[in-house]
Amino acid sequence: MRIEAKQLIRRFGGIIALDGVSLTVDDGELVALLGPSGSGKTTLLRLVAGLDFPDSGRILFDGADATTLPIQKRRVGFVFQHYALFRHMSVEKNVAFGLEVNRRQFKMGRHEIQDRVSELLRLVQLPGFEDRSPHQLSGGQRQRVALARALAIEPRILLLDEPFGALDAKVRKELRAWVRSLQQQLKITTIFVTHDQEEALELADRVVVMNHAHIEQVGTPAEVHDFPATPFVSEFLRGTSLQTVPASH
Amino acid sequence: MHLVGFSMRSLLRSLAILFMAGSLVTHVSADSIHLLNVSYDPTRELYEEFNQAFAKDYLTKTGKQVTIEQSHGGSGKQARSVIDGLEGDVVTLGLAADIDALHDNGNLVAADWQTKFPHNSCPYTSTIVFLVRKGNPKGIKDWPDLIKPGIQVITPNPKTSSGGRWNFIAAWGYALKANQNDESKAKEFATALYKNVPVLDSGARGSTTTFVQRELGDVLIAWENEAYLSFKEFGADKFAIVNPSVSVLAEPPVAVVDKVVDKKGTRDAATAYLQYLYTPIGQEIIAKNFYRPIDPQVYAKYSKQFPNIELFTIDQLFGGWKAAQPKFFADGGIFDEIYQPK
Amino acid sequence: METVSPIPISHPTIRDPLVVRATLLLVAVAFAVLFLLVPLLAVFFEAFQKGITGYLAALGKPASLSAIQLTLLVAAIAVPANLIFGVAASWAIAKFDFPGKTVLISLIDLPFSISPVTSGLVFVLLFGARGWFGPLLSAWNIKIIFAVPGIVLATVFVTFPFVARELIPLLTSQGSDEEQAALSLGANGWQTFWRITLPKARWGILYGVILCNARAMGEFGAVSVVSGHIRGLTNTIPLHVEVLYNDYDYVGAFAVASLLTLLALLTLLIKAFLTWRRADLVPG
Numbered sequence: 001m002r003i004e005a006k007q008l009i010r011r012f013g014g015i016i017a018l019d020g021v022s023l024t025v026d027d028g029e030l031v032a033l034l035g036p037s038g039s040g041k042t043t044l045l046r047l048v049a050g051l052d053f054p055d056s057g058r059i060l061f062d063g064a065d066a067t068t069l070p071i072q073k074r075r076v077g078f079v080f081q082h083y084a085l086f087r088h089m090s091v092e093k094n095v096a097f098g099l100e101v102n103r104r105q106f107k108m109g110r111h112e113i114q115d116r117v118s119e120l121l122r123l124v125q126l127p128g129f130e131d132r133s134p135h136q137l138s139g140g141q142r143q144r145v146a147l148a149r150a151l152a153i154e155p156r157i158l159l160l161d162e163p164f165g166a167l168d169a170k171v172r173k174e175l176r177a178w179v180r181s182l183q184q185q186l187k188i189t190t191i192f193v194t195h196d197q198e199e200a201l202e203l204a205d206r207v208v209v210m211n212h213a214h215i216e217q218v219g220t221p222a223e224v225h226d227f228p229a230t231p232f233v234s235e236f237l238r239g240t241s242l243q244t245v246p247a248s249h
Numbered sequence: 250m251h252l253v254g255f256s257m258r259s260l261l262r263s264l265a266i267l268f269m270a271g272s273l274v275t276h277v278s279a280d281s282i283h284l285l286n287v288s289y290d291p292t293r294e295l296y297e298e299f300n301q302a303f304a305k306d307y308l309t310k311t312g313k314q315v316t317i318e319q320s321h322g323g324s325g326k327q328a329r330s331v332i333d334g335l336e337g338d339v340v341t342l343g344l345a346a347d348i349d350a351l352h353d354n355g356n357l358v359a360a361d362w363q364t365k366f367p368h369n370s371c372p373y374t375s376t377i378v379f380l381v382r383k384g385n386p387k388g389i390k391d392w393p394d395l396i397k398p399g400i401q402v403i404t405p406n407p408k409t410s411s412g413g414r415w416n417f418i419a420a421w422g423y424a425l426k427a428n429q430n431d432e433s434k435a436k437e438f439a440t441a442l443y444k445n446v447p448v449l450d451s452g453a454r455g456s457t458t459t460f461v462q463r464e465l466g467d468v469l470i471a472w473e474n475e476a477y478l479s480f481k482e483f484g485a486d487k488f489a490i491v492n493p494s495v496s497v498l499a500e501p502p503v504a505v506v507d508k509v510v511d512k513k514g515t516r517d518a519a520t521a522y523l524q525y526l527y528t529p530i531g532q533e534i535i536a537k538n539f540y541r542p543i544d545p546q547v548y549a550k551y552s553k554q555f556p557n558i559e560l561f562t563i564d565q566l567f568g569g570w571k572a573a574q575p576k577f578f579a580d581g582g583i584f585d586e587i588y589q590p591k
Numbered sequence: 592m593e594t595v596s597p598i599p600i601s602h603p604t605i606r607d608p609l610v611v612r613a614t615l616l617l618v619a620v621a622f623a624v625l626f627l628l629v630p631l632l633a634v635f636f637e638a639f640q641k642g643i644t645g646y647l648a649a650l651g652k653p654a655s656l657s658a659i660q661l662t663l664l665v666a667a668i669a670v671p672a673n674l675i676f677g678v679a680a681s682w683a684i685a686k687f688d689f690p691g692k693t694v695l696i697s698l699i700d701l702p703f704s705i706s707p708v709t710s711g712l713v714f715v716l717l718f719g720a721r722g723w724f725g726p727l728l729s730a731w732n733i734k735i736i737f738a739v740p741g742i743v744l745a746t747v748f749v750t751f752p753f754v755a756r757e758l759i760p761l762l763t764s765q766g767s768d769e770e771q772a773a774l775s776l777g778a779n780g781w782q783t784f785w786r787i788t789l790p791k792a793r794w795g796i797l798y799g800v801i802l803c804n805a806r807a808m809g810e811f812g813a814v815s816v817v818s819g820h821i822r823g824l825t826n827t828i829p830l831h832v833e834v835l836y837n838d839y840d841y842v843g844a845f846a847v848a849s850l851l852t853l854l855a856l857l858t859l860l861i862k863a864f865l866t867w868r869r870a871d872l873v874p875g
Contacts (some may be wrong), residue, residue: 051771071774078775084768088790098776101786105777146772153776285821293838320820321834334720334729335737335819355721454837482839 001062001156001189002027003048008057010043017043018054019213028187030180032200035210036236041193042161044210048191049159050074061156074157077150077188081162083142085134091145092117092130098153106153120148123182140171147179151186158183160192164199176203197240201225209233281314282518287337289324289411289501290454291475295538296341302534303525307518315518323452324411325350331357331506338510338519341503343411343453345369346570346578348504357508371500372526373540376560377412377419379491380460380469380476387467391494392423395468396441403466404446405456407578411501412453414578416470419497421577422566426495440587449590461488472499474539477554498560634852637845649846654823658831658847661739665827666807669746673803677754678796682788684755685762686770696759702751711745711816718744737819742827745813750803757799761792798865805858809851 003025010018018040025031033041046052048059050071059067066074086094095117099106108116121127124144134142143163150158163179164172180203183190194200200207201221209216209224209232217229228234288296300317307315320327320335324343331337332354342348351357363370381389387400395402405413420442421435428434447465450456453475460469461479468491469476476490503523510516525531532542536551548555567573577583639646649655680699684692702710716722718735728735735741769791773783789796811829818825826834828851835844 049775051775072777072779075777076775078772080768080772082768084772086769086773086787086791088793097773097778097786101773101776101778101782149772149776290837318821318824320822321837322820330737330819332721333715333736334718334722334725334734335821336734458837 002060003157003189003191004058004060004063005044005048006058006060008044008047008054008059010040010047010052010054016213018047020057021210021213021215022057023208023215023218025189025191027189030183030190030203030205031192032204032207033191033193033210034195034197034200034207034236035216036195038212039210040213041195041208041210045159045161045191045193048157049076049078051078075153075155077147077153077155077158079143079146079150079158079160079163081165083134083139083146083166085142085145085149087134089134090130091121091126091132091134091137094134094145095120095149095152097149102153116152117148120152121145123151124148125178138171139167140175143167143175147182155188158188158190160190162193162195164194164196172199179203197237201237201240209236211236281316282515283316283318284338284515284519284522285318285320285336286339286341286522287320287327287331287335288341289327289343290321290452291412291457291472291478292341292501293319293321293454294478295474295535295540298538299526299531299534302530303522306525306530307521311521313518315522317522321454323405323409323413323455325409325414326451336509336513337506338513338515339503339505339523341501341523343499343501344414344570345500345502346414346574347411348502349571349574351504351506355508357506358504359507362504363502365505366503366523367527368543369500370502370504371543372503372523372531373501373535373542375473375499375501375540376496376558377415377470377493377499378473378476378496378558379493380471380479381467381489381491383487383489385489385491389468389491391491392420392427392438395420395470396438396445400445400468401447401466402442402445402468402470403448403450403456403460404470405453406449406451407584409451410453410456412456412472412475413449415472415497415499417577417584418563418567418573419470419493419495422497422561423493423495425566426561436583436587439583443588446588473541473555477539492556492558495559495561498562500562631852634845634849637841638849640845641842645842646846646849649840649843650850652843654826654834655831655843655847657823658826658828659850661742661824661826662808662828664739665743665746666804668743669750669807670800670804672747673750673754674796674800676751677758677799677803678789681755681758681762682784684759686767699752699755699759702749703756707749707810707812708816710748711813714741714745714748714813714817736817737821737825739825741817742814742825745817746807746810749810749813750807753803753806754796754799757795757802758792761795762788765791794865794868798862801858801861801865805854808854 005021005023008018008021009016021040021044023044033044035041043052047054050066050069054067057067058065061069061074086097089097092114096113099108099113099116117130118127121129124147126141126144126148129137129141129145134145137145160179164175167175176199192203201224204221206218207221207224208218211232217224217233219227219229224233225237225240228237286296286300296317296319300319304315304317307313320330320337322330324347327335328340328342328347328350331340331351340348340351345363348358348362352360352362359365366372379389379395381387387394389395389400394400404416407413407417417439421439424435424438425431428438448459450459453472456469457471457475457479459465461483471479480488480490503526505516505519505523510519526535527544529544529547532544532547536542536547536554539554541555542548542551563569563573567576575582638649650659680695683689684696715736717724718728718741719725720729720736722736735744769787770783773787774780778786808827809829810827811833814827815830818827818830820826820830820834822834828847832844832848832851835841835847
């Protein structure tokens with residue numbers, strides 16, 4: 001699905017978090033929102049998700065106005081930085097949650113839901129983890145359960161907020177490559193937020209560099225790396241190397 | 250999460266059942282008469298026995314079932330509760346001033362309530378005596394011994410307890426008699442006396458348990474009946490009763506609370522209840538509980554348990570409670586002047 | 592760690608002289624025994640002075656039974672009322688910003704900072720015959736003070752903070768990520784509340800409920816003021832204990848008191864279990 005953000009403005013009290021930001025993400029594209037903390041990248045992601053609403057400006061999904069659409073109707077898969085797994089539910093219940101609260105919409109019986117959950121757990125490489133409790137899982141495993149849960153409702157967009165931020169370096173590298181391949185396999189429009197330059201350059205089709213509630217530059221990893229449009233981008237990306245990950249492994 | 254929904258439902262159901270049970274309890278058999286007797290502290294045993302006798306008598310005479318509920322506490326506190334809405338059909342309090350308060354605050358009884366029953370509406374009298382530890386180790390014989398240094402005196406708070414007020418009046422009356430009616434001497438005596446008081450309980454029964462159970466103090470200034478009751482409960486091997494040379498004739502009065510009985514329609518039963526106190530059977534129960542009956546015949550029969558003490562009345566020395574109450578016990582009165590809480 | 596200390600690290604606690612350790616331990620144990628265990632045992636010792644039949648007979652007296660019944664009724668109303676209020680208030684406080692939020696938080700604490708006697712007197716002032724609403728209630732023949740409703744009101748007031756106080760920090764620390772995740776998965780607000788917020792806080796809620804219940808059943812001061820002390824009608828267990836004690840019925844007083852002691856022990860046990868259970872629930 002194609003996402004258009006037009007002149008988004010969002011203030012929190014006296015602080016401006018987004019100051020007239022416009023951005024278009026094409027269908028099937030994987031876009032990174034990159035910037036230091038406080039640059040407005042998470043705010044932008046939350047506006048797209050419907051977890052927050054702009055003071056002015058518009059958001060279009062495939063050309064249709066979605067600015068005031070409640071989050072439940074947007075069908076977005078949102079993965080939180082700290083996973084936000086339902087701590088009192090098993091892995092199976094977590095993944096099945098979206099299907100169960102929308103039974104009418106999905107028209108799935110108990111067994112169909114079970115099958116779908118198993119299928120999703122296989123997809124995120126956690127087959128047979130149905131009866132585990134979230135606190136029995138490692139950080140990387142929790143993140144993958146969170147992803148499976150988000151994918152269960154067949155979202156039109158996948159939104160990831162610092163998805164690898166809480167993981168250690170080794171797991172992060174592995175998971176990155178895997179997310180990239182999964183995204184290409186599912187061909188789902190994906191936006192992820194990161195403050196890690198290498199992560200953005202390595203994963204994304206296009207990188208959106210943000211600073212002080214503005215977009216500094218939008219471009220492919222090679223463009224922003226080799227031809228920084230502003231001194232900030234040049235400074236922010238200094239010292240990073242450009243390497244691409246294989247499409248699948 | 251289903252568990253939460255379920256337990257919520259079952260909780261509501263059990264609540265509903267409890268409510269029904271509760272309302273059943275509070276509305277037992279509408280055809281029987283319920284009286285509430287709001288009384289002061291030491292009358293618990295007296296009315297427990299008297300209520301049964303009255304209920305039986307009333308049933309045989311009228312064919313009506315009557316249940317009497319009791320509430321006990323410091324007399325002043327109890328009066329306050331009735332003023333605040335405790336629906337006592339009758340009050341049987343420690344002194345007249347507390348029933349006067351029912352007239353002054355909310356007109357719950359008529360101004361002339363004391364004329365409604367014989368003997369100024371006092372079906373029994375009592376006096377104030379001393380209870381000391383076995384063998385009287387501190388050698389307490391009369392009022393002057395109580396103000397000696399190092400003696401601990403237990404007496405209730407005159408602000409909330411009628412017993413406490415009678416105690417005060419008895420002490421003051423003694424001091425007046427001993428000092429040719431010199432008020433300043435009486436004040437000196439009372440000041441010295443309350444210096445020896447380590448705690449002021451809110452009711453007479455509280456003071457008794459302080460002295461008897463907590464074993465605090467050398468002497469308890471107590472209602473005569475309260476002293477004898479402790480004697481009976483705990484045996485003569487623990488305490489001794491000392492009769493002072495002079496004491497007060499305490500006259501605990503009773504009254505029907507007009508406003509309550511008119512609202513509840515219980516005037517007949519309430520009146521019969523208080524009248525029954527004056528019958529020979531009522532007087533007999535009174536004497537057995539160590540109150541002094543006013544019926545001369547019953548008194549004669551029990552005279553052995555009531556020693557001869559020179560007794561003065563509140564009317565003789567102070568012009569009645571209407572004068573004594575504001576002078577001694579109102580806010581800023583003499584008691585407030587002489588007593589500093591510790 | 593770039594340098595390795597050549598000296599082995601000593602454990603200071605082991606180095607402490609035995610005398611010091613023994614003394615400290617002895618003091619702690621002596622205090623616990625003297626102030627906790629002895630009174631506890633004394634209650635049961637007195638209660639069973641006349642044997643098990645005496646104990647049961649004391650509990651079986653109509654006035655005792657009615658006190659037990661009244662206490663259960665009061666708790667059965669006060670605890671759910673404060674559960675509903677506590678959950679609603681702490682949810683609102685933890686999840687939303689609204690004007691007067693800090694005022695509400697301080698208000699919740701009010702019953703803790705007011706003497707129970709004062710709390711009771713407030714209700715007398717409001718609903719007493721000479722109180723603000725006294726004449727109105729009297730005209731409609733509604734009894735609040737010196738009757739069951741007054742006792743319930745006073746208990747609700749006194750136990751007001753328990754659930755909320757337990758839940759506000761819990762819900763605040765748990766954050767709203769899980770709720771947002773539920774919303775993003777298509778759940779509506781109601782589903783989110785029942786399926787996510789409530790269950791994830793359930794041990795905290797239970798903890799608050801247990802404490803609330805213990806206080807509701809054990810409250811003396813506030814209830815004493817509004818009770819009227821009518822025997823067999825408006826005496827709760829704690830009030831009835833005092834009545835029996837003042838009647839020189841020591842076996843009765845301590846038999847009834849032993850119920851409250853048992854309740855306290857049970858509360859302690861459940862508390863311990865809940866603390867253990869909640870420690871188990873690390874964030875997902």
